[in-house]
Amino acid sequence: MAVTLVWFRDDLRISDNPALAAAADSGDDVVACYVLDEDTEGIRPLGGASKWWLHHSLAALSASLTDLGIPLVLRRGAAADVVPRVVAESSAHAVAWNRRYGLAERTTDAALKASLADQGVEATSYQANLMYEPWEVTSGTGGAYKVFTPFWRACLASRTPRKPLPAPDSLHGPQLPSDDLDALGLLPSPDWAQGLRDTWTPGEAGAHARLDDFLDRARGYKDNRNLPGVKGTSMLSPHLRFGEISPFEVWHAAQDSRDPSTAEDIRVFGSELGWREFSWQLLYFHPELATVNYRPEFNAFTWETSTRSELEAWQRGQTGYPLIDAGMRQMWEIGWMHNRVRMATASFLIKNLMIDWRVGEKWFWDCLVDADAASNAASWQWVAGSGADASPYFRIFNPVLQSKKFDPDGKYLVRFVPELADADNVHEPWKGAAPGYPEPVVDLKESRERALSAYKALSES
Template identity: 85%
Template sequence: MALTVVWFRDDLRISDNPALAAAADSGDDVVACYILDEETEGIRPLGGASRWWLHHSLAALGASLDELGIPLVLRRGAAGEVLPGIVQEASAHAVAWNRRYGLAERTTDASLKTSFAEQGVEATSYQANLMYEPWEVTSGSGEAYKVFTPFWRACLASRTPRKPLPAPEALRGPVLGSDRLDAWGLLPTAPDWAQGLRATWTPGEAGAHARLDDFLEDAAHGYKDARDRPAVDGTSRLSPHLRFGEISPFEVWHAAQDRKDSSTAEDIRVFGSELGWREFSWQLLYFNPQLATVNYRPEFDAFAWESSTEAELDAWQRGRTGYPLIDAGMRQMWEIGWMHNRVRMATASFLIKNLMIDWRVGERWFWDCLVDADAASNAASWQWVAGSGADASPYFRIFNPVLQSKKFDPQGAYLVRFVPELADAENVHEPWKGQAPGYPEPVVDLKESRQRALSAYKALSEG
């Protein structure tokens, strides 16, 4: 019996998985594998929170494949060496995977395709994790878009995203040797800091679809406004599920469109544009592979970052800056591995523009702490706030954390939820104006640090 190896990567699902569907439709026996590649040059190792998520996502995928009739084979090492070994061991005539878009990943995939072709093994890749692949939508001059709005308009005008594919009904295949998932050490043990993550999230395909259903049933009504209010459950929280491919953007897009009516049309439109930002970020990374380390706008290479103290950086990381919105966001991320998007912008702005710390320091911290740490969105978002990225926030936009919390969390419910020592503060938004026992004094003055940042940005523009 002919056999196809299906290589899972950032697509840990059985529904709307083109590579798996193609293997099932072929009638071949199937070997499903996942390779933990921490050795290939250029592949960025996962942060701690993402490793926790990956463990549980792989466990869920393994259970789903078991129900279909085959196991999930786990191997560790450089994919360029491990995958050919699996193909040879299984005597496979074909291998299938869904495409990735980072440079190191693309290089690995291209090399494998060449190698397999020389061996007479058919290697086929599929579009699965982006609705519009980076090379599909370009400007009138044939270049990549640098501004989101025309990019997303061009995407929507080009075609409607395809309909999702059904999951296979059954699979068959041999049993190969596999690593034990527990032996990979993805979960924290000393100390076990994942209690908040366990209480908040259900990694895996079933959890992704349950979250989507809940969002569309309730939160999608009023999403346009509720998404800016961190104290309410007004966002989809699908980002980690999308990051690990437990649900596809095609599934999310069509499920949202199917729920659209006259009362939700604008909310669904805005929600769809958030999927668009994810697509835009991946286009940026595809054409700028060093997005996490190199300024998209090279003129920012001359920016005069301050030598802020380790104490100031530590205060930001621990949520002890003395500014409630910043501290609530940083503690939320530490507790549940996720932070509300508006608060992400505020915390990033504070690090970059009030503390004058290089955006790359913050990008690395978020990479380690977020369960949805996405190679494209994380880097693009940090550069957006810094002003060094595409379609960037203007340099003079400096988020004022006090005004932001007063506007979007007027009762201070979000602040108190994650900074409980503010529960009895006389002024929850500006605790330094009254009694707030146990809460730190501000690490910087907002007005003075804002002026310092504006001066630095002005010097850059004039230089």
């Protein structure tokens, strides 16, 4: 029997998986393989929280494939070396995978496709994880979009995202040796992941349960998504990041659920999927988005040298500003942070502490279960003002005003900073008694003026 190798990457699902569907439809025996590639130059190693997620997502995928009739083969090493070995072991005549969009990943895939072709093995790639691939939607001048709104408008005008594909009914294929999942060393030691276990269910079933739960409460999303103290967002981001659910599945489920009372909420939710697409277009055309300013004029920006203690206070959630500390502690506890608070914590690091945005991007990369190569970098650059369609340099999030507006009763603040439960003033604890809570590490007014002065100097240079 002919064999097709399906190489799983950031698409850890059996439903709406074009590469898997094509292999199943071919009638071939199927070998399913995942390669933990941390050896290829340019491939960014996962952070600690993402590794935890990956472990459990692979376990879920393995169980799903076993139910269909085949195992998941796990291997570790550079994909350029490992994939041809698995092809040889299985005598596969074809390889199928779903496309990736980072430069190192694209380079690896192109080289593999050429190498396999030389051996008479056909490698075919499919669109699976973006509704609109980066080269599909271009500006009037034929280049990449630099502003989100016209980008997303052009996407929606170009075509409706395709319908999701069903999962195969069954698969068959040979048994190959596999590395042990635990031996991949993805779980933390010592174990700090209890908060993650209490919050998340990685895997395809968990993704669809999360989507169903969100759609049941989608009414009011337009406003509730800004309120960190309520269950107002979908929290689908880590499931999308690891491809446990496809954007096509999310898009169509949301559109099918809409009624007159939720039409605007679903439209806004759809635009959030659009920001994910926009971020990947930015990374595709600017592969060094996590390390190089998108706007080159920011290369001349002079960062202040904050003390190590100020950076550590931000990382530990001990800045003396409740919204900042609640967000950083939420991320530390559950590997995720509310988006409104992400913007505030990033603004505080960049503009109040005057610390290079790349420092924050790296910290979030290590701590977030949804750390996404495109969205994480693009979002940090957006806040810094150095990115595409960026927040204006003079927009500096005031954490006190933000918490008063979006968490007026302090529910979110107290949930993650419990020592504030007895504070006289939960939003400005320095104005009264707040036992056990630190004093602010910087003055908001003075640090704001310092940042505005630095940004003004840049604009005048």
